[in-house]
Amino acid sequence: MTQPRRRRQSLAGLANISFGFFGIQIGFALQNANMSRIFQSLGTRLDDLPALWVAAPLTGLLVQPVIGHLSDRTWLGRFGRRRPYFLAGALLAALSLLIMPLSPGLLVAALMLWVLDASLNVSMEPFRAFVGDMLDRDQHAAGYGVQTAFIGAGAVVGSIFPWLLERAGVSNVAPPGVIPDSVRVAFWAGGAALLLSVLWTVLTTREYAPEEMAAFDGAPAADEAEGHAALAARGDGAPLAWLGAGAAVVALVAALGLEKEMYLLGALLAGYGLASLVAIKRARRARGAGMLGHLVGDFAGMPPLMKRLALVQFFSWSALFIMWINTTPVVTGAFYGAPDAASPAYQEGANWVDVLFATYNGVAALSALLLLPWLARRVGKSRTHAIGLTCGALGFASVFVVPDARWLLLSEVAIGIAWSTILAMPYAILASALPQRKLGVYMGLFNVFVVLPQLLVATVMGSITKHFFPTAPIWTMAFAAATMLAAAAAMLRVRVE
Template sequence: MNVGFLGIQYSFGLQQTAINPIFLYLGASEDMLPILNIAGPVTGLIVQPIIGAMSDKTWSARWGRRKPYFLIGALMGSLCLFAFPHSPVLWFAVGLLWILDVGNNMAMEPYRAFVGDKLPERQLSLGYQMQSLFVGAGILLANGSIVLFQYLFGGTSVEEAGTIPQWLYYSFYIGAFLSLTTILYSVLKTPEIPPSEEEMEEINQLKGLSLGKRIAKPFVEIVDAIKEMPKFMWKIGAVYLFQWYALFIYWQFTTPLFMKTMGYNTSEAASQAAKMSLTYNTVTLLVALALVPLTLRFGGKKIYAISLLGTALALFTIPYISDPYMVLVPMILFGIGWAAMMGIPYTMVSKVVPQERRGVYMGILNMMIVIPMFIQTLSFGSIYKYLLGNNAINAMLFAGAFFAIAAFLALRLNVKKAKMV
């Protein structure tokens, strides 16, 4: 059921580690990186809730409810990954990122709901932590391939301005293959549970509406769902505001950070950033399922808050380590935090939202992810340039402070007390 997440997250792994170096290769300045990444927040904000609402009201005896959407998304993502390293100029790469993000978001949201649809409540924690395991595995493979191919084919060649190194091509080709094949495996091997009689009646009623009303229906569903949203989701939105703002800073500025703290060129710094991601996703892979009994024993909010605090400590430490091997040590804490972020909130939300509206609420949860990212892409370029002195060290410390705030806010999460507004 979760195998398709391997391909989706391989693609996200490339976005986290390889996309920003490619922008730098093609002539972007460091303070441009936040705005160049605006595609992710905008497409996530628009695509995921709409696709979620549409998938709630979809059923095909042959293709199911969620599968058509993440299959089309995987195909779009696969084509973009194949083309990305061939970008001749910066604007072309930025355009491809927009299309890639549409595909990834179309695949991601119904996949989250798909797992919730299939599992009884007692297995939700295990299901979403297994999803977290595949998140780690996909990103691990993506970053491992970058490190491996630079080692095998990068050599000691000098960077050529305006040119993407050929050793980076191979990671994208693998991503194009995995994006489609892993999704196909889940589509072909995992049957969906048919809708109830009441759900089927509502789906049939929707088919009888005019085209205009059918197009408007997902937007109406989103507005209604927000009006009736559990208070718990508003609280988790506050956590996400700081958590995802900080994560976007980390992904954008690890390469510039190592150019400053270790004196690397762009290729060397990108490789070091890939090693960091390789390390923390290895930890995620190892601890994801171990978090299940811990959350059952101590409660999700405590484990989540402690994990976020550990991530903050990791980011406070990284800028002061100049040894390329010792700087991997804080990634243990980061990996534990990433495992918690990718599993625990989805388990919590699945328990407090109606099953028949899980798709739209997972889409709204993703809005809470992309809104902070959108704010970051618009605001952090100026913050970085004018308040943080164009200094990547200060950017990383800023992100650490935001993770500490997110940890404090996570202590307010309580699934049992969640009520409908």
């Protein structure tokens, strides 16, 4: 008997599947381009910015694997299994975008950043798996390419909107401790756009029922039993080593008087060791794997291809997070000579950052549709990604040689090409190589290697900036260029059939 196949989607069908990501990325873009600005407007010092950003990656680290695991096992009849998470996350994110610019102080702003990022992650993670659910392997590259185009388009809108509002007459300046009206209106409009775009995907798509997915990909029972047995057979050495590593980091931070945010790294290492130990003990006692056991077992048993891609993700996202945290102080300080957030020149420079971020996202959208398919057919997905990452490294390095802020647009073109490959190529490779019935949890676990470098940057980069170049944050771009180049080198080790 011929194995049934998923319906082949037209361009309109591919667009419906990923259109919600357009709104989700508007939310992420508003966050990435404006949160440092909001924090500085509310009185945060430059070297304290990374600590305030810790909430965002930490939230993704915890939320995405859990949501992936749950959505793999959810079925709510006509509402499906991924779409309920799209909608719930979008509602909470829209509410957060409404409240964020009304924050009376740093505590509320930091809390709303946490809620916003948690909500965006609840919506985003199932969208990655949704493409794999809805498409056969021969359409994965096209599906993730269209998704990347929507990500780029949404990011353009979210990044440039405050700048456009200023041109339309909305005030871009405010007294000390007050967020400008241009940022407030942008956040409110972004919340509405996010909710409406996710509703579009929810209302225009129909998910395959569990019986149909089983027919496409086979029953999961044997794999589940094998995974539980493998977990029970694991020794205690590795979990204890993780616990020891976490304790060592905490002791080192205390002994050397390092930044207190670095305690988080020790806590995460120890937490993973403890979770592994509990999951193994439960498996040995035949109490059932449970969600914790599944997550630990799937993380430890990642396919080799996923492990090699994880290293690439670690380096590339380190560079991106350095950029998101530091671009505003770099541009306002080095190119506008205005490190003071209360000055008009600072606000002008911050709005130019919105234009720069819109540029790299716009280039990414065009690259995903026009450049990447052509390049991948000629040199393969792995080399395409390596070329894109090399372009990103050159873009970061060019910050040191451009004569003025306008020339940074060329830097953003190179970074945009890298961004397009980061968003498309790893997921297209994985979606065709991973077991489809575990696509949600594996995509969530893959996000760990997006989040860990962000946590490392958020906890360590502040110390580096404070001690080595407290008044010259432009040197953070040298770190970004080096780590992006390391990602390109690591990608050359990934072989795709």
